[in-house]
Amino acid sequence: MLKASNIYKSYGNLPILKGVDFTVEKGEIVSIVGASGAGKSTLLHIIGTLDKADQGEVFIDDTAIHRLSSKELSAFRNLHIGFVFQFHHLLPEFTALENVCIPAYIGGTKTDIAEKRAMELLDLLGVASRANHKPSQLSGGEQQRISVARALINNPKIILADEPSGNLDSENAAALHKLFFDLRDSMGHTFVIVTHNEDLANISDRTIHMKDGNIF
Ligand code: ADP
Ligand code: ADP
Numbered sequence: 001m002l003k004a005s006n007i008y009k010s011y012g013n014l015p016i017l018k019g020v021d022f023t024v025e026k027g028e029i030v031s032i033v034g035a036s037g038a039g040k041s042t043l044l045h046i047i048g049t050l051d052k053a054d055q056g057e058v059f060i061d062d063t064a065i066h067r068l069s070s071k072e073l074s075a076f077r078n079l080h081i082g083f084v085f086q087f088h089h090l091l092p093e094f095t096a097l098e099n100v101c102i103p104a105y106i107g108g109t110k111t112d113i114a115e116k117r118a119m120e121l122l123d124l125l126g127v128a129s130r131a132n133h134k135p136s137q138l139s140g141g142e143q144q145r146i147s148v149a150r151a152l153i154n155n156p157k158i159i160l161a162d163e164p165s166g167n168l169d170s171e172n173a174a175a176l177h178k179l180f181f182d183l184r185d186s187m188g189h190t191f192v193i194v195t196h197n198e199d200l201a202n203i204s205d206r207t208i209h210m211k212d213g214n215i216f
Contacts, residue, residue, distance in 0.1 A: 006055065029190075092136060148179065
């Protein structure tokens with residue numbers, strides 16, 4: 001469902017990605033590992049349409065991402081790609097429920113429909129009782145579950161996560177990883193996850209190692 005071919009990316013004179021080829025099948029959970037500075041986040045941002053490659057092609061299903069204008073990219077990203085980051089980036093002045101609904105509102109979904117789906121997701125992720133809390137009133141593990149619900153609200157084709165458990169203790173990290181697998185098993189979600197967490201890398205369907213601007 002995702003195919004990146006011959007991806008090159010430099011910052012100034014510094015080559016970061018040197019002809020990376022990378023495919024992901026629907027329903028796969030793929031980890032990307034490698035030393036700090038290896039280019040993992042850069043690759044994730046390129047396949048997530050947050051950043052453009054200097055050269056190369058990225059297809060998500062039938063859409064040629066590399067051919068889209070920045071306006072088309074924003075719309076595509078909001079509808080079809082879910083992001084989970086190390087720091088959850090929840091908006092502090094909004095409740096958990098409102099945070100989850102935001103990508104749906106941006107996509108033009110009506111309030112009642114967005115809220116119904118958001119509540120279903122919060123329920124599925126075990127944080128329905130936290131719907132009306134502000135992020136500051138929630139634990140780190142709860143905040144990350146809310147950010148996963150936000151990533152899922154538009155039913156994206158793929159979920160991209162950058163160190164999603166990097167800020168969690170080992171118990172909450174294990175629970176978050178289990179959640180990813182439960183979502184995949186029940187709904188067929190596809191995940192690409194940059195991680196330093198060895199447990200997660202070990203249980204992933206596939207682990208990609210990045211080194212010297214390439215993958216192994
Ligand atoms: P990783 O995720 O593997 O730690 P990154 O993809 O974040 O690696 O970064 C790879 C290299 O690219 C690093 O040397 C980093 O400093 C550099 N880099 C990343 N983003 C930028 C940027 N926007 N401008 C300049 N250099 C960058
Ligand atoms: P890091 O990966 O450096 O630890 P975070 O996990 O906090 O940092 O993620 C911050 C990243 O969010 C930045 O690298 C930034 O590129 C990325 N970002 C950019 N645009 C968006 C967006 N539209 N939605 C979510 N995150 C975005």
